[in-house]
Amino acid sequence: MARTVWDSSVGKKTVMAVSGLIMLLYLVVHMIGNLKIFFGPGEFNHYAHWLRTVGEPFMHYEWTLWLIRIVLVAAVVAHAISAYQLSRRDIRARPAKYVHRKARASYATRTMRWGGIILALFIVWHILDLTTGTVHAGGFQEGHPYQNIVDTFSTWYGNVIYVVAMLALGLHIRHGFWSAAQTLGVGSRTRDRALKTVADILALLLTAGFLAVPVGVMTGVVN
Amino acid sequence: MKLTLRVWRQRAADADGAMSTYEVDGISADMSFLEMLDTLNEELILTGEDPVAFDHDCREGICGACSLVINGDAHGPERTTTCQLHMRSFADGDTIDVEPWRAAAFPVVKDLVVDRSAFDRIIQAGGYVTAPTGAAPEAHATPVPKPDADLAFEHAECIGCGACVAACPNGAAMLFTSAKVNHLNVLPQGAPERETRVLDMVAQMDEEGFGGCTLAGECATACPKGIPLVSITGMNKEWLRATRKVSGR
Structure with missing residues (x-):
């Protein structure tokens, strides 16, 4: 089979559709989690720590997170190879x-x-910036995502890359979900x-939800 | 009407082609597009030039022989076949671009004529029924629910002209193949080959070098018979069902 x-x-x-839906489901959860940044560094950093302890004591520290990461990498790879x-x-x-x-x-x-290529490049940058800290501007602090996010969106290029990628994401979901x-x-x-309405709503909510974070930093709501 | 035509001229399949410009005068608004091309060809013959080769047969919009991409639209600006397109759809003094169907699976034979035998091979792969059906059956012998009959009729309208392939940005034959699959798969007469039909026809479609579907919707917009885009969704559903069933055996 x-x-x-x-x-x-x-x-x-079919592979593209299923892997796309897996990524879409993840993005909804990711976006909702991001919005916790508006409740201050305490709550946001605690939420980030909790993500590593999900499933304990059955799961060891970070096991659940790695499981999700493996599924996501598989989805991204399957989606990209099929698309190519x-x-x-x-x-x-x-x-x-x-x-x-x-x-x-x-x-x-x-x-x-082109939107897919932009998103693939964005994912690489995003992980190097906020997960590993390799290309992070202004001293990456492990376990302090709130401060790291403020650093990223305090640079002009951080905002530009992020806004372009999120607009590409909205367009991609609009056609992709349907x-x-x-x-x-x-x-x-x-x-x-x-179906078209759901696609439009998902595209709009995800784009707006993700963009709320850099807009929050730019306007000083998040600092 | 006086028109300027820019027509794709290509002497043979392996020759290079180019757009050639012709002026035609005395065109009546009541002429069909093919009659207008006939007029051009008569003039070309009189001047000793090679007439423009194009496919045509019934000229009634039911055989699927005529083709032509006119000003970038498969079958031209009206939603019908080229033979049923009339010159009243154009204005005096217009410049009209006439090109052949473009797809790797539809190689140009000469000028505007393309080889559409890839469609025949897709049909041979599964676009038939093996049940002996004879002449028109007695209506009560094999009852077909009204919605199923309507669906089959809607898809049976496909005349296999290839406008869907010509319009598709990927040169995909999904709309054509889905019309045939849906037409036969919904009927009791088509039931014995329900799974093999969709699997074999899709495999043949891929084999012929047609592209895949990105749901741009251009095929359904161009289709002179109004086969809807949702027809492709129906074929995808049949394909997934058949894949599950066949591998479960």
Whole structure:
């Protein structure tokens, strides 16, 4: 079965849909967690520490977190490889372009590939900035995410990278969520409007929710 | 009407092609687009030039032979086949670009003619029923629920012209294949091959070098028979169901 799925263009789309939905679910939780920053450093840093102790005493310190990280890495890798292979197939299928070209499809649809690349680069930067601290500006402090976030959004480039990535995320989810529903065969004529509305709401809420943090730092609400 | 045509000319499959410009005069608004091209070809023959090759057959909008991407739209600005497109859709003095269907799986044979036999091979992979159905059956013999009959009819309207492939930014044949799969899979006559049909047709579609679906929706917009985009969703559902069932055996 795994072979049938991976060898088929429809199967690879299924891999994209499922891995995309896993990432989407994670993003909703991540975004809600981020908003705790507005309740001050005490609550936010405590929440970050709690993420490492989830499941104790059954799970050892950070086990749950690593389990989530492994699932997420698998989802990102599966999503990216499928996207790369499907895109190659798509580009090969239309070798000669039309002379008379028209602007086609919605902006969200047309920017899926570039948006995906932007998001992949963002994820790398985001982890190096706020998880490992490798490229962090102004002294990374392990266990003090509140201070680290304030540092990042006190730089102009930190804000620019983040805002661009979150706008790309919103567009990506807008087309991606609805598309995943079609790929998984749950879309229908009667459900189409509802699915499009949910996609728009998810895109809007996630973008706004994530952007609230840098806006909070910029306006001094978070400092 | 007086028009300027920019037409894709390519002498043979392996030759390089280019857009050539022609002026045509005395075009009536009541002419079909193909009649307008006939007029151009008559002039070309008189001047000793090679006439523009294009596919056409019934000229009634039911055979699926005509093609042409007109000003960037498959079958032109109206939602119909090129043979049913009339010159009243254009204005006097217009410049019209005429190009062949563009897809790796539809190689150009000459000028505006492309080889669409990839579609035939997709049909051969599963677009048929093995149950002997004979002539039109007695209506009570095999009852088909009304919604199923409607769905089958809607998808049976596909004439296999390939406008979906031409319009798709990925050169995908998903709408065509899904129309055939949905048409037969919903009917009792198509039930024996329900799983193999969708798996084999999708595999053949991939084999032919068509692209994948990114749900841009261009196919459904271009389709002269109004096959809806949700048809692709239906095929995805059938494909997933068949994959589960076949691997469960």
